[in-house]
Amino acid sequence: MSDYKLGLDYAKQQDTLDELSSYRQQFHIPKDKHGNELIYLCGNSLGLQPKSARDYINQELEDWANLGVEGHTDAKNPWLPYHEFLTESTAKLVGAKPIEVVTMNSLTANLHFMMASFYQPTKERYKIVIESDAFPSDKYAVESQLRHHGYDDKEGLILWGPRDNEELLRIEDLEQILEAHGHEIALVMIGGVNYYTGQFFDLKRITELGHKHGCKVGFDCAHGAGNVDLDLHNSGADFAVWCTYKYLNSGPGSLSGCFVHERHAYDKSLNRFTGWWSHNKQTRFNMRHEFDVLPGAEGWQLSNPPILSMAAIKASLDLFNKVGLEPLLNKSKKLTGYFEFLLKELGEDVIRIITPENPNERGCQLSIQVLNADKSLHDKLTEAGVISDWREPDVIRCAPVPLYNSFEDVYLMVEKMKAVLKKSPS
Template sequence: MNQTTEQFQATAAFAAMMDNADSLKAFKQSFFFPQHNGNDVIYFCGNSLGLQPKSVPAAIETELKSWRELAVGGYFGGENPWLYYQDYVSLSMAKLIGAKNNEVTAMNTLTVNLHLLMQSFYKPTKQRFKIIMEAGAFPSDQYAVETLVKINGFSPDEAIIEISPREGEKLIHEEDILSAIKTNANELAMVMFGGMNYYTGQLFNMKRITEAAHEVGAVAGFDLAHVAGNVPLSLHDWDVDFAAWCTYKYLNAGPGATGGLFVHEKHANDIETPRLGGWWGNDEKTRFKMEKGFIPKPLASGWNISTAQVFNMVSLKASLALFDDAGIDNLRKKSITLTNYLEFLLKQLSNISFEIITPENSDERGAQLSLFFKHDGRRIHDEMHNNGIIVDYREPGVIRVAPAPMYCSFADVYRFYEILKNFK
């Protein structure tokens, strides 16, 4: 699995050799694949929606059985008492993002959690009110930040600083982010970046961005939608203030699944950290006294508002069991080799014209390569689908190709290349 680009070969035999040496190859059999002409599709779209683990139907039936046989008693009895359901997934997610268990919880969905967290951590004054984010962030992030500053009485044009790629380039330079933080030191309240840009697949240096934000007295938060389950993180050690992520992409939790949330313990342990309160975030010792006066749990779960969304967490719990078995560091090691092999094969193609706009350095990307087509991108995308290849298209002109290491193989990558060789 430690092959270098120079050792790669554009042959089916080489791909088979790599798969035979892959210690994670058995996990592919743990997932259902859509079918195309009676065969599994080549599924390179886990950056949009992960596949369904085969353990999910039985896991759902377990909770249906508790509901069927115990009704409200399922909160305290059954195989997985629902009262604590968010706790069943927090430890595994904490491992994936490099956090302590008390810093992670599952609740709501990604954008809802970003709104709630920014309500806690954006504390603007007349002097310090600006937010730095990436230009071209996912629209939901743009909307969330725009409405946040408006609610606080500021103009988005004045309060939001967007860091763009340089003229004629597709990627953002790290020094431009750090320079903007330093330049706006006296006015900056928050840095709210995507951990990885959804369009280019560029992975940002969250450790350095956090350090720079803290050096000027600002807080640092991240949207980890394309990072969680893709790249190992160390949010606690990096001193990140807050983060949120969805679980339906690389974490395979299914459409609309419950989101994840991180609050560094220096904030989570402080019950005076402001937040919007709800019954499920209240101190469990006093929750059932049904009294006025919100007393948050001194944990990330002190941000919980409503009852755990059991059926939106079942698939996440099932998928995280696979991540526990595989190990995120092992998955990352395979992912780097798999994506490097994909890049190697793509560079052998001369029949179609595109540019790989994702960083070439594997430390600056995850499992995704973004292929930019000046012309015919949509047509090429549709032709891929017609040939049993599931990828997605993003305007303007990008096909995102993401071989998730949990269930994608080197043979999948080679088959993808073989099919593309015949395109016109």
């Protein structure tokens, strides 16, 4: 941290030295009503639009217009196997084998489909462990699974929470939960990167702990995919799900990604919900065959894919392919480290960062608490041209995304925060 320096000149110098700085030009940066670029630090909620997305989607619109149904086989990018065009890039990004990933459905829908297979409660073993402050949709989903199987959704849920006066979770506390209740727990389902604090968990260690006690283990990686090195295959997790509209820049409400570990790839006995797109590709259109499940993650598909949404995902993944995950992560650590350095210059009596200090225990997001602040501070920041994210009760989430954010963005955001704090009554 001591390598960082104050002043705008330093920020501009870092942007000049940044080998990835040109990628910013490949994204649409939102502007204010005067045509000035906003400081967009909200990629943790919705990633910016790659300029290439329009061409990718237009290609499919053109093929639909010119070919109609024949586009399934004759389009420039044939629609029947379109999801396969995303597989290799997705596998690289999340640290998986191609057979382990598929793009389909939406995030919470995929979580339910995964639990249909990997949450198999018995009278003795039926409980589910999640973080106490998990993303609400995850909590609602696991509670509904408990009710669906006839269990009380409060008694059947075990919350892994922080210690008194702490925000971050400790792995040894999860260890204690599993030591005490492991025989009752059917599923450990954790957010890979916590949406609120930005804490990146040790997925491999959590998986090993869960498996040691006979539990299935899954992760919601909505805030991890494209942001941290998930290394899903080596984590050993049974499953993982993520959205593509945050760090993967695929557009609002776009599709979800899904990981199923290779060891489950050929297990046809696994309970699952099925549809025609999980059926053997060779006989899928015969329409008369008994169900024959595809191996790997593809075997959890239900419906033919929405091509226009997948075209936007393809545009973004092609950018990730050009950059590579390692250079992105290197810039991310430096950019977020610089952001942390500038924020700490404001003083601990003014600001507090609840995200872990260790760069290996976080992605690019920093979750900031400002002493005695409420949402009005966030509103003033927005008025000053900073797009960030407010989360009750008192956190501003900011994510300097390495693909399109600059060191100057980070510098200007902190300068604007200083100005807002000076104007705010103490």
